[in-house]
Amino acid sequence: MIFRRRATVVRRGQCLADLEVEGERIVYLLKRSSARRSLSLRVNAEGMAQVNAPWSMAQTRIDAFLRQHAAWLRGQLARRRVGPVWQDGVLLPFLGGEIQLEWHPILHGKSVALDGRRLVCEVAEGGLETAVIHWYRSQAAACLADRMAHVCARLDRPVPVWRLSNAYTRWGSLSAKGVVSLNWRLVKGSVEEIDYVICHELAHFRRRDHSAAFWREVAALYPDYQTMRQRLRLQGARYLEF
Ligand SMILES: [Zn+2]
Numbered sequence: 238m239i240f241r242r243r244a245t246v247v248r249r250g251q252c253l254a255d256l257e258v259e260g261e262r263i264v265y266l267l268k269r270s271s272a273r274r275s276l277s278l279r280v281n282a283e284g285m286a287q288v289n290a291p292w293s294m295a296q297t298r299i300d301a302f303l304r305q306h307a308a309w310l311r312g313q314l315a316r317r318r319v320g321p322v323w324q325d326g327v328l329l330p331f332l333g334g335e336i337q338l339e340w341h342p343i344l345h346g347k348s349v350a351l352d353g354r355r356l357v358c359e360v361a362e363g364g365l366e367t368a369v370i371h372w373y374r375s376q377a378a379a380c381l382a383d384r385m386a387h388v389c390a391r392l393d394r395p396v397p398v399w400r401l402s403n404a405y406t407r408w409g410s411l412s413a414k415g416v417v418s419l420n421w422r423l424v425k426g427s428v429e430e431i432d433y434v435i436c437h438e439l440a441h442f443r444r445r446d447h448s449a450a451f452w453r454e455v456a457a458l459y460p461d462y463q464t465m466r467q468r469l470r471l472q473g474a475r476y477l478e479f
Pocket residue numbers: 437441447
């Protein structure tokens with residue numbers, strides 16, 4: 238876990254602050270007031286995370302509070318995120334590049350197929366989003382299985398039990414029982430980004446935390462991990478649009 242703080246004063250008692258939690262930056266509005274006795278966190282009317290805090294509370298306590306509620310907050314923010322406009326011609330991320338949706342409204346149609354860079358959808362009115370997401374998930378199942386096999390073969394280790402996840406807050410995770418979960422939305426990223434996330438989860442078999450020792454483990458499995466982490470950080474919001 239790395240964190241860096243930058244604060245911009247909006248007006249007296251209010252500032253924009255940010256905190257990095259497990260590789261993801263949380264930007265929030267911090268409102269301090271001498272009338273307050275406790276901390277609160279919410280998503281305000283503008284769709285921004287807002288922390289209300291007592292006037293002189295130490296920043297370290299506010300940071301700890303935010304870390305504790307980071308998963309909840311990400312879920313709240315993700316729910317408000319605006320997705321792509323589901324219509325003919327829209328560009329969608331896929332395997333590190335972009336594909337263009339081509340929609341032919343057809344009564345009872347459910348067919349979605351990739352033809353070069355065109356995603357040809359012969360889909361009934363009102364069913365486009367569901368059909369495209371279904372297509373992405375089936376692509377993810379095949380593609381992530383392929384990358385998992387490839388990475389494990391390269392590292393000369395058995396393929397672990399794994400499953401697709403639909404999380405809005407993380408790319409991958411490793412359960413206490415040793416089951417790897419990979420977010421189907423990773424199929425929007427490049428093969429390198431996918432391989433990094435796989436290696437990240439494989440490294441968790443040896444270290445469950447995100448300590449320096451853990452990152453050395455990741456580096457041994459995927460030397461260029463920092464570039465991919467950065468890329469996921471920059472592209473993440475786009476991959477999470479739907
Ligand atoms: Zn991790």
